[in-house]
Amino acid sequence: DQRAVETRSRETADRPSSVVSHLLVQANNAMTRQRWAPYPAEMTQHHGFKPSYGAVLEALREDLDPIVGEVSRDVSRADEDLEAVSAAARRAVEWTIRALLRAEELTPDELARLRLAGSRAAREGEPLQRLLDRYLTSGWALWAAATRPPTGDSAALAALGTALLKAGDSAAGALAEGYGQAEREIAARTGAARRATSASVGTRRPSQAAL
DSSP: OHHHHHHHHHHHHHOHHHHHHTHHHHHHHHHHHHHHSOOHHHHOOOTTOOOTTHHHHHHHHTOOHHHHHHHHHHHOOTTSOHHHHHHHHHHHHHHHHHHHHHOSSOOHHHHHHHHHHHHHHHHHTOOHHHHHHHHHHHHHHHHHHHHSSOOSOHHHHHHHHHHHHHHHHHHHHHHHHHHHHHHHHHHHHHHHHHHHHHHHHHHHHHHHHHO
């Protein structure tokens, strides 16, 4: 329903804190759905796709600085390097636009990139919530920017709202999946290293005692 999509997306844009407060729940739910049921984005490639909202995103693409600034302000902390935060926010915003210009639902390639991004964040020690915050905040910031000027193309905005909501759901699941996999691998390597160290210490003790 077009009105429901616009209302739901506008509420998200007006209350970014609500997005942040539900990030981990959304990621867990989305990851569970992707694991146990074939997600449409995993099944369909979109070749030669031209979205009805394409002109809206292309217009936003021409001046990303205000959108990136909005995302950066929302996700940054007082002690952070704002340039680094801004650079990461820009990558998330640009990725969102690029992905939705390719397809209304994230393609397998885009989901794979997000899993890698989640894995990289885990290995670099970035909290999962921060990573999700950056990507999901990009979605509501784009929606806020798209609906700010008056427009007569309500159908395009409705399609964009639907695409942003689906993209946020899929992105959260893929990022969390990659992050969780990397965490399990790190834990397994750490455990193996500890066991090897313990075994080595135990082997040396008799000879040390003899001395």
